[in-house]
Amino acid sequence: MTHDILGYAGKRCVVMGCFSGTGEALARQLVALGAEVHGADIKPSPVGLASFTTVDLKDRDSIEAGVAAIDGEIDALFNVSGLPQTFPGEDVVTVNFVGLRHWTQTCLPRIPDGGAIVTVSSLAGMAWLTKQPLLREFMALTDFAEARAWYLANRERAGDPYTLSKEAINTWTQMSAPELMRRGIRINATMPSPIDTPMLADFAQIAGEAVLGAFAKAKGRFSTPEEQALPLILLNSDAASFISGVCLPVDAGLAGGLATGVLDIQKMIAEAGARSPA
Ligand SMILES: NC(=O)c1ccc[n+]([C@@H]2O[C@H](COP(=O)([O-])OP(=O)(O)OC[C@H]3O[C@@H](n4cnc5c(N)ncnc54)[C@H](O)[C@@H]3O)[C@@H](O)[C@H]2O)c1
Secondary structure, eight states: OOOOSOOOOOOEEEEEEOOSSSHHHHHHHHHHTOOOEEEEESSSSSOOOSSSEEOOOTTTHHHHHHHHSSSHHHHHEEEEOOOOOSOOOOHHHHHIIIIHHHHHHEEEEEOOTTTTEEOOOOOOOTGGGGGGHHHHHHHHSSHHHHHHHHHTHHHHOOHHHHHHHHHHHHHHHHHHHHHHHHTTTTEEEEEEEOOTTTHHHHHHHHHHHHHHHHTTOOOOBBBBBHHHHHHHHHTSGGGGEEEOOOOEESTTHHHHHHHTTTOOOHHHHHHHHHHHOO
């Protein structure tokens, strides 16, 4: 008999963002672990799931209808969906944060004691603790139209919409953890460095191959979707029962190297640029 330390056999899991990349890999792994996996995304999932519901995170009504369509309790909620900066900034902040937060809050009454939530943030959001006044101003807006209008009116100050949305996820994760723990629910986030998924081409378009190459330098390659999916599985598993309010870098040591000055991002970009054929 195997010892199921992750505890996914028979667990009801919901994956938001199971069409491609990390979310697709995650859904496949959860099915293989014996979980009952329900998926949601704006596009249909290629994975054989217990159910799939079309949800557009830009649309409040679509979110609420989507949660209603998924019957019963949710033991483990995985928030993976995201948009890169190649999309309009007001859509990026809505999908990545405002919509994702509303989706989570609408799911919450269905999450029992012992349940867990994990959201994919990004290393792009790693400076969240240095931007709190701006982030709190944005995060105070729960109305979708007001949040979009705030972003459009504050574009200069708010900066890159992708970064803003991921910093907001980190802040919200840490702010929510104490209250959720009183209900026995854990909430965490991961901060991946670049992942070899369809989104990578969008980042290359925005940042350039040299900058992206620098972020791959910690291990000499980008992570695979599976290498990002498994830490999500760990954080929502029984093995992580005392972990909450954590924003975990999944980056082969990049964030730690930068924080301690062992790695120098400008030098890494210059080196990656020198090797780039462009
Ligand atoms: N690829 C990277 O380099 C990288 C790095 C750090 C963090 N991330 C984050 O990882 C997560 C997964 O992205 P990925 O890299 O697997 O890319 P991906 O493009 O394969 O996945 C993004 C998913 O979000 C879904 N989505 C897009 N718009 C939506 C909407 N309006 N409503 C619901 N779902 C929507 C897509 O259909 C897709 O399934 C994202 O949150 C992304 O920001 C990616």
